[in-house]
Amino acid sequence: MSLRYALLGLISKKPQTGYELYQTFQQQIIYFWNSTHSQIYTELRKMEQDEVISSELIYQEGSPNKKKYTITKEGEKDLIHWILEQKIKPAKIKDEFLIRASAFHLLSIDEILGLLDTIIEREQQILEGTLLWQSQHIEQEQPKFEQIGEYITSEYGIMYAKMYIDWCLKVKDILSKMDLEN
Amino acid sequence: MSLRYALLGLISKKPQTGYELYQTFQQQIIYFWNSTHSQIYTELRKMEQDEVISSELIYQEGSPNKKKYTITKEGEKDLIHWILEQKIKPAKIKDEFLIRASAFHLLSIDEILGLLDTIIEREQQILEGTLLWQSQHIEQEQPKFEQIGEYITSEYGIMYAKMYIDWCLKVKDILSKMDLEN
């Protein structure tokens, strides 16, 4: 059910198409939720049936037609109720790299260092992308309350990526100390 | 398939029962993977069929019987191959609270502060639990290579919880500045 509320939250900011929502998931929401386009389109149709959103068909010549979704009064009521009254479930994380990390005792130091460097690079690129997005979309000097969601979640993305890099560096440090002692 | 390798990594450290594995997921692995007991028991049976683990039945009087699983040569080969050769998929996170955070524009300042305090408390309790676990299980002065997995993943848990708390405090700070300006 949470995907529904993630979509509802985005649509509550401004009417949007499924494709636009999908892109937002790929670019920003990726830090705390993930979905494929097939799941998003399917959920949007269910949401329209349940009348939490309404759609408007936009015909485009030479381009595929779009469906723009708008939140309904009922939808906004539902969303606020979910945010404030429903029990907050703890985050569910599936991080393959940490699975690997938990089995590092099976590898050599060099193999571990190789994996860590790959991840540091990956996270640095993600971090740069998020910093760029934030500088282009958020006025940090004078943030507006309407933008609070984008601002704080992009901030979260930045802090998460930095933490991940710091953790990788700490692991390298721990390893270097072990290496010297043996 | 990743659940399989998460289980395999744990069993590679020492032979274990499904129940023990489940408890480890609840206590430590929770930071980077989640699974229910039904899924773990089902996967263990499949893994035995595929001969990556073998089981030994332990009869207990007055207590339910156990099945202790041990990794096979084939299993260890499989695991190492997965760790080093398979493409590392990015983490998938489903964090309901951040879904809520992305819709904070629909709430009042007081409602937001209330939610943030709930989460700060939750994360502080998790942090304390992890710090306690680490102090009891890891020798930080002289960490042993066999323990590298537990050490660095518990370290990850600590850094993650701290980052989450810091982020909550930062959001409060951002809000306090906005409040003054309006």
Add this chain to the structure above:
DNA sequence: GTGACATATGTCATTTTTGACATATAGAGC
């Protein structure tokens, strides 16, 4: 002119995950 990529939405079989139900014993608290 052709292959790749971006826009835009959809279906669908398979896999994964959830959460409730089920069973059995022991111990602690009320």
Add this chain to the structure above:
DNA sequence: GCTCTATATGTCAAAAATGACATATGTCAC
């Protein structure tokens, strides 16, 4: 005596998610 919790494992229907396939057009590079 009763309920709750912990140990220990299991089934199973339903829900959620994945990933491949499908369709249609415009643009851009080679």
